[in-house]
Amino acid sequence: RSPSLNLSFLYFCQLMATRGRGRGRVGRGGRAGRGGRGGDQQPDPLNQQQPPIFQQPPPHQHPPVFQQPPPNQGQNHVQIMGQFRVLSPPTFTGADGPQAVDDWFMNLERIFEVLNYSDQEKIVCSRFQMIGDAGRWWSDVWRLKTTAERDAMTWEQMKLLISERYYPYHFREQMERQFYALQQGNLSVEEYEREFTRLSHFAPHMVDTDFKKSRRFLNGLQKDLRFVLSSHGYLTYAETILRAQQIAASQRLELDAAQQTVAQPRMIQPVSVQPPSFQPVQVQPAVYQQSSAQPSGSGGKRNFEGKKKKNQQNKKGGNGGRGDRQPAQQTPRARPP
Known part of the structure; x- marks a missing residue:
């Protein structure tokens, strides 16, 4: 048995030993019983409030829970960036024109919606994605701000600053x-x-x-x-x-x-056309018969000149240009009987 239970048991035994048979009892009418008068009765030690041997904790109070110290700020940023980089966020250089700023904001908003980041966590992640000219410009802006201004900055305020720089109003x-x-x-x-x-x-x-x-x-x-x-x-x-x-x-x-209806030609029955058959024509060599006429060429020229001279002589001799031509013999006409 435990020591506390032993002490309780010993204390109970002592109380029982001190109780006697002559203990006064109050009967009807306020008279005392066998143990004596009612006014002389001794207080019952069992009915007296005794100090508790051990105190139990109140039922509604719980033992204090061990509070872990807050995590290191740098360690928290590493975890945030690790989750952020898994989703392959785009970078921003500031050299791709105003449209690139709007596209960059839109892609980051999708990632932040999945991760459910706060404004401070969005600012931390966005700073790491600004490189080149944009990264140098934002470093200067961030350095000129006080600690209170950095802590109070929201994601919308950061977007407004970037838009005024790379996303002009015009x-x-x-x-x-x-x-x-x-x-x-x-x-x-x-x-x-x-x-x-x-x-x-x-x-x-x-x-x-x-x-x-x-x-x-x-x-x-x-x-x-x-x-x-x-x-x-x-x-x-x-x-x-x-x-x-x-x-x-x-x-x-x-x-x-x-x-297709306009371009489609009318259907015409095909006509079979036989190709013409060509037979070779045999050409016989020309046969020229020799005649009394002079051939053309130099002989023809001499004949033409001879006829010309003869005509000239006929003109000189008269006879109507007939020359020495004899008149035709006249045939006597037949007389009627």
Whole structure:
């Protein structure tokens, strides 16, 4: 047995030994019993409050829990950066133009949303991703701030400082004007939707509700698509894109079918045409018969000159140019009987 239980048992035995048979008892009417009168009775030691031998702790109080000291700040940053680097965050140099700043912010916001980081943790991670000209510039900005200003800085304030440096207002205003004048033109519905999404980021006040975004997208579509979609009543932004894609695909199919009909030639029954048969023609050598006429050439020339002289002589001799030609013999005419 434990020592505390032994002491309790001994104390109980002593109390029982001190109790006698002549203990006064109070009966009815306030009279004392066998042990004497009621006024002379001795106090019962069992009924008296005795000091507790050992005290138990209160039921609602728990023993103090050992408090671990807060982790080292540098050790905490190492753990944060380890989780951050696992997701392959992009770096920022400041040399890729204003559009790169917006893309960098968007990628970091996705990572911070997954890790559920606080503003101070976001600032720590973002500082390590700024390299080159951007890293040198931010080091100067951070060095000029006091400790209180560093602790009070929020992620939105850091983004504002970076935007004022690498994302000027005149560029955002130019992108906003481009979004306001955006039209589909010769673009497909998919290409127009991508350009609409890119430029709408620079004019959030124009697309801050689904209704305004849907109407802005509808007003930039081609005239025939806009006319068909307007007859459908109110459509959400997602429904407007889906219906526009379906109508454009149907129009392309109809156009392709019409072009094939025009370009297709009429069906003509083929006619079998025999190629002409060519037979070689045998050419016989020409046979010339010798005649009394003088051949052409030098002989013909002499004959022509002779005839010329003879004609001249006939002209000189008279006879009507006949020369010495004898008159034809006249035949006597027959007389009637």
